[in-house]
Amino acid sequence: MHKGRTISYRLLGDSAKPLLVLAHPLGMTQGIWDDMLPALLDNFRIITWDLPGHGASSAWPEEAGAIEAQDLAEEALALAEIAGAQTFHFAGTSIGGVIGQQLLSQHPDRLLSATLTNTGPVIGTPDGWLQRSVAVMEQGLEAMAKDIVPRWFGPRACEQQPALIDGWRVQLGRTDKRSYALLCEMLGRCNFTEAFKGKQLPKVNVIAGTDDVATPPSSLEALSSALGAAAPLVWENVGHVPAVECPEKMAELLVKQTA
Template identity: 60%
Template sequence: MAFLNINGRSIAYRLLGSEANPLVVLAHPLGMSQAVWDDVLPMLLPRYRVLTWDLPGHGASQAWGERPITPADLAAEALALADLAGAERFHFAGTSIGGVVGQQLISEHTERLLSATLTNTGAVIGNAELWNTRAGRIRVEGLAAMSEEIVPRWFAPACFEAEPALKAGWCTQMGRGDDDSYARLCEMLGSHAFTGKLSGKPVKVQLLGGSEDLATPPSTLEALAAELDGAPLEILEGVGHVPSVEVPGLFAETLLAVMAVDLGDVGANGVDYATGLETRKQVLGEAHVARSTENATSLDAPFQQMITRLAWGELWSNDDLTRRERSMITTGILAALGREELTLHLKTAKRIGLTEAELRQVLMHVAIYGGVPAANHAFALAKELGWGDAR
């Protein structure tokens, strides 16, 4: 876990995975913490860089302060963290109040989003009386006392039966939060709605709900879908308010499907330049791609266009292999052939996160199947580029 100071407050966050992968930002529900994503992370990290953070007064993030909290404040935290990760655009997924953050991003910052997956949320959640009453009770009774009443609403009954310790664990987590920050977030939910603010936004959106969700039942998600011009909605049977905890495998499968680049009918139509350029920047880095583009002349500009569409659009943008796997394949082929691009892809392999052991095995395969001299040259070049510890 790391910390970032935003407007005088310390924000707890995690930034995991290779910087060569697309970024996905995850926002947790009210009263919980970024730990709700723990069981999902192993399924996302092979293909995505993942950023999670704790909302004000939740987890390890500092309490809010005296002024009211708005959805714009929470979206600003998400954007500041995405900027820290160096992501011009990113995927977003949020549950409950995390989905409210997503709606704010869709409403005001569509240009930053590659996709938005909103789960167990609504354009309107509850009503002002409900949230103001809860805020008042929290300030008097405290989160620790009220957690026994609130936490059972998060999960389907079958979930508690399967995992009895779940209730006590999340009650403990909720009880550690800051009472006033939680109360201010309740007041925010009671005073803000996104009715009429989400139509006509050019971003891919997927909605996800649970049939047993008491806080945001399917009807709330259906109303949100209408606000989003009929965005697709999936209701998970037997699931409550927090699918990333209750059914992490199914949640991850859905999220991965949403975030996957839609290449269309590649055989008939190919892949557009913009898709390839986005992937090329992620894998090789903005600086390298900028230099290649700036150095192009009338002679090789069409060639740069072609490799961006074919190599980076049709191959590297395809999710059938991870970028880590493609890096090993590409490095091995270039080493065997002795091509000058090997230098670039040895640097890229380090950027993607290949280990020394993985690179060694790739080059030893080159030695057996491509020739010892080719592997010897590749090992020497890798050492020049900083691979391996000096003895």
């Protein structure tokens, strides 16, 4: 329980190893990391968790009002406390990358490294996210999933995994629509363009995919610039979710870059 709400999480691996906290994209679940876990557990203790109203986590309480990026960062810190880790490595994709940016802006001393993929200091527009929020509340996620999910993956992943789209459409349709809508509105408010100036940051890795229509490489270039980090790694034939599309490559990078 965290602030009266159940958070579904997994704490895996040897407590003597450094902790790696993994944050999934909007509309997905902690299951995106499953194919990476065997390789990662040789090097890390790992926490994954489901965002509010996603997977097996409770919906965001009505009395709690809006969701802010700080709320999600506090979830990550609370889970690290459960693991007994004062400092940890972090990796997040899309809204998971937004959580990473919030941690970097407010708690850089808690991070040993951060790997941010398929995200940006600003994602989309406030009006676009507000329209998505309204549409979700009116139509429901089951109806909207047929249009949302195909944007997550590049053509190569869809060819190699024919059931990929259908499986994630089912999962998105099970997500709590109000929690999802509140997260959309949160993304519309987030702007980290100036958030890192004057900060002493840990090592940060930034990754883009050439086939990502939601956060194209230019979005990751803007993030690298805001962070004062190296230019993003741009992976060919990868869409919005490298943990699903190229798990071996993603795991290898985390092992190398956080060593």
